[in-house]
Amino acid sequence: MSESQTPNPEQQAQxxxxxxxxxxxxxxxxxxxLWRTLHRLRRSTLxxxxxxxxxxxxxxxxxxxxxxxxxxxxxxxxxxxxFQPPGREFLFGTDEVGRDVLSRVIFGTRISxxxxxxxxxxxxxxxxxxxxxxGYMGGPVSTFIMRLTDIFLAIPPLVLALAVSAVLTPTLENxxxxxxxxxxxxxxxxxxxxxxxxxEEAFVEACRSAGANPWYIAFxxxxxxxxxxxxxxxxxDIGYAILTGAVLGFLGLGVRxxxxxxxxxxxxxxxxxxxxxWMTTFSGLAIFVTVLGFNLLGDGLRDAFDVxxx
Amino acid sequence: MLDVTDLxxxxxxxxxxxxxxxxxxxxxxxxxxxxxxxxxxCGKSVTIKAILRILPMPPGRIVSGHILYKGQDLLAMRxxxxxTLRGREIALIxxxxxxxxxxxxxxGEQFTELIRWQGRYRVSWIERLARSFDGVGKRAARxxxxxxxxxxxxxxxPRVMRSYLVELSGGMSQRVLIAxxxxxxxxxxxxxxxxxxxxVTTQEQILQxxxxxxxxxxxxxxxxxxxxxxxxxxxxxxxxMYAGEIVEQAPTQELFRAPRHPYTQGxxxxxxxxxxxxxxxxxxxxPDYVGPPPGCRFHPRCERAMAQCQEVRPELIPIGPDxxxxxxxxxxxx
Numbered sequence: 082m083s084e085s086q087t088p089n090p091e092q093q094a095q096x097x098x099x100x101x102x103x104x105x106x107x108x109x110x111x112x113x114x115l116w117r118t119l120h121r122l123r124r125s126t127l128x129x130x131x132x133x134x135x136x137x138x139x140x141x142x143x144x145x146x147x148x149x150x151x152x153x154x155x156x157x158x159x160x161x162x163x164f165q166p167p168g169r170e171f172l173f174g175t176d177e178v179g180r181d182v183l184s185r186v187i188f189g190t191r192i193s194x195x196x197x198x199x200x201x202x203x204x205x206x207x208x209x210x211x212x213x214x215x216g217y218m219g220g221p222v223s224t225f226i227m228r229l230t231d232i233f234l235a236i237p238p239l240v241l242a243l244a245v246s247a248v249l250t251p252t253l254e255n256x257x258x259x260x261x262x263x264x265x266x267x268x269x270x271x272x273x274x275x276x277x278x279x280x281e282e283a284f285v286e287a288c289r290s291a292g293a294n295p296w297y298i299a300f301x302x303x304x305x306x307x308x309x310x311x312x313x314x315x316x317x318d319i320g321y322a323i324l325t326g327a328v329l330g331f332l333g334l335g336v337r338x339x340x341x342x343x344x345x346x347x348x349x350x351x352x353x354x355x356x357x358x359w360m361t362t363f364s365g366l367a368i369f370v371t372v373l374g375f376n377l378l379g380d381g382l383r384d385a386f387d388v389x390x391x
Numbered sequence: 392m393l394d395v396t397d398l399x400x401x402x403x404x405x406x407x408x409x410x411x412x413x414x415x416x417x418x419x420x421x422x423x424x425x426x427x428x429x430x431x432x433c434g435k436s437v438t439i440k441a442i443l444r445i446l447p448m449p450p451g452r453i454v455s456g457h458i459l460y461k462g463q464d465l466l467a468m469r470x471x472x473x474x475t476l477r478g479r480e481i482a483l484i485x486x487x488x489x490x491x492x493x494x495x496x497x498x499g500e501q502f503t504e505l506i507r508w509q510g511r512y513r514v515s516w517i518e519r520l521a522r523s524f525d526g527v528g529k530r531a532a533r534x535x536x537x538x539x540x541x542x543x544x545x546x547x548x549p550r551v552m553r554s555y556l557v558e559l560s561g562g563m564s565q566r567v568l569i570a571x572x573x574x575x576x577x578x579x580x581x582x583x584x585x586x587x588x589x590x591v592t593t594q595e596q597i598l599q600x601x602x603x604x605x606x607x608x609x610x611x612x613x614x615x616x617x618x619x620x621x622x623x624x625x626x627x628x629x630x631x632m633y634a635g636e637i638v639e640q641a642p643t644q645e646l647f648r649a650p651r652h653p654y655t656q657g658x659x660x661x662x663x664x665x666x667x668x669x670x671x672x673x674x675x676x677x678p679d680y681v682g683p684p685p686g687c688r689f690h691p692r693c694e695r696a697m698a699q700c701q702e703v704r705p706e707l708i709p710i711g712p713d714x715x716x717x718x719x720x721x722x723x724x725x
Contacts, residue, residue, distance in 0.1 A: 283490040289445045290485070291505060291571070292477035294512055301504075305495045 128381015134374025208268025216276025320375030398456035429632035499552030
């Protein structure tokens with residue numbers, strides 16, 4: 082492992098401590114791996130920017146009531162201060178019912194993050210087992226699963242999400258369901274492809290010859306080999322899922338207006354363009370920065386993990 | 392202990408039906424070391440995969456034959472029973488040391504998992520969860536893994552235990568794999584060209600180590616190799632295989648002293664010798680398994696082929712003490 086150019090004593094001590102723990106057992110070895118990956122990540126400025134943005138958004142979501150200057154503005158109206166332009170009092174201005182846009186953008190991180198993460202959790206919990214089974218078992222089961230995913234993949238995910246959410250009532254939960262509906266097949270496809278190539282590796286045969294059963298091989302030998310690619314894909318996809326959620330909101334099919342969802346906010350502000358530009362601009366910027374952050378982090382992780390495959 | 396009789400395995404391929412194994416007979420006694428020798432593509436690996444029942448089927452198809460292990464027919468066994476047999480009774484040392492370990496786990500993780508769970512077909516998740524807190528069991532497994540590695544002359548076993556595959560040399564991972572194969576206390580060890588991927592000196596060390604361990608534990612071993620020198624060094628008896636058929640079988644010394652089948656003679660002549668002299672190869676290559684030559688499968692390459700070789704398949708006939716050959720040349724003598 083290459084040390085950084087100027088090894089500071091603290092880092093070295095940490096490395097030594099990690100090395101020592103490493104001797105104890107395998108869980109510590111895992112931590113060392115994580116540390117190595119982070120070390121590789123550190124070499125790329127852009128991915129650090131991505132990591133910073135993502136961490137910032139997570140912190141903002143967790144501490145929204147403290148970070149927002151007017152926390153009560155999420156669902157209260159102040160007709161005495163409608164359409165205030167950005168200024169010292171209201172950094173991002175106020176909207177058509179006098180709510181502070183900055184506060185609402187900050188609370189919007191909660192909506193967007195929970196949407197992104199939940200969509201990914203649902204998609205993974207459907208797509209991943211199906212992909213593993215399809216890839217490992219082969220035969221008619223695989224054909225059935227993969228043709229099913231083909232049907233879903235034939236429709237653009239956004240169109241599918243629009244269609245489903247148009248049927249359901251516009252709530253956050255239903256947006257999540259609508260987006261997940263077209264999202265899981267991508268994971269089935271990804272995992273199936275990975276499994277197909279990994280299951281031909283010699284270690285899988287060695288494992289079979291040592292008496293492991295198929296479930297064990299699929300979940301404990303093959304799946305861990307897909308993890309790095311999954312982590313990258315998930316990181317990139319959280320950004321896209323957030324974007325899709327915002328599009329649904331913008332088209333009026335997503336979260337209902339009083340909830341501070343970025344897409345919905347941008348849609349409301351659109352009516353007042355270009356004179357009162359701040360409502361649309363700042364909620365749009367929030368979407369932009371968030372998606373950019375996850376993309377940069379995802380790309381950085383890809384580079385960091387690729388090094389491991391050398 | 393292991394009896395393979397008349398094993399025929401065909402593969403359904405695009406061109407038609409590939410008749411890869413054409414009536415293979417093998418016998419391995421208790422504690423006997425046997426080699427299965429033949430050139431690349433002659434069906435050695437197919438044979439051992441069939442014995443372990445890890446041959447992909449389809450495209451493979453067992454047309455006829457029996458594989459008896461300690462009196463049980465492996466081909467009639469249910470998948471569930473096989474799981475307790477693989478690794479525990481019959482262990483395989485895989486061919487490619489550098490790709491036969493999972494790259495994302497340390498050697499220690501894989502080895503202790505193997506020791507703790509081998510031979511169990513179904514494990515409920517409750518038991519799995521419960522045993523994941525079983526520190527005593529884990530330490531015992533770890534200790535056993537360390538002992539096994541130690542016996543394979545691995546310097547600093549704890550370091551190897553926490554290494555990933557990429558951190559090990561070929562020789563080292565081959566040793567690890569042998570240690571893992573021995574973890575289940577098998578009675579029969581199948582070694583698929585051990586050390587072929589390694590350089591000659593490392594291969595020599597590995598083979599010596601294996602020989603020691605096999606002698607100490609009185610294991611029966613089936614060596615798969617294309618290297619007659621290795622077979623001579625390691626085994627008591629040799630089966631020579633050509634294009635999915637056993638063409639000659641004899642005690643090792645006997646085979647080297649008096650090879651009978653033209654193919655065996657050709658193989659022996661093609662071993663380079665330090666004393667010099669021209670190395671003779673065998674013209675041609677293994678025939679196509681789809682529509683193989685009628686009669687003796689070797690006759691298109693055989694210098695001594697006769698008319699009947701093209702029509703009649705030679706049977707294995709005894710020709711000396713424990714020495715059998717499948718060749719028309721020796722039929723008249725008997």
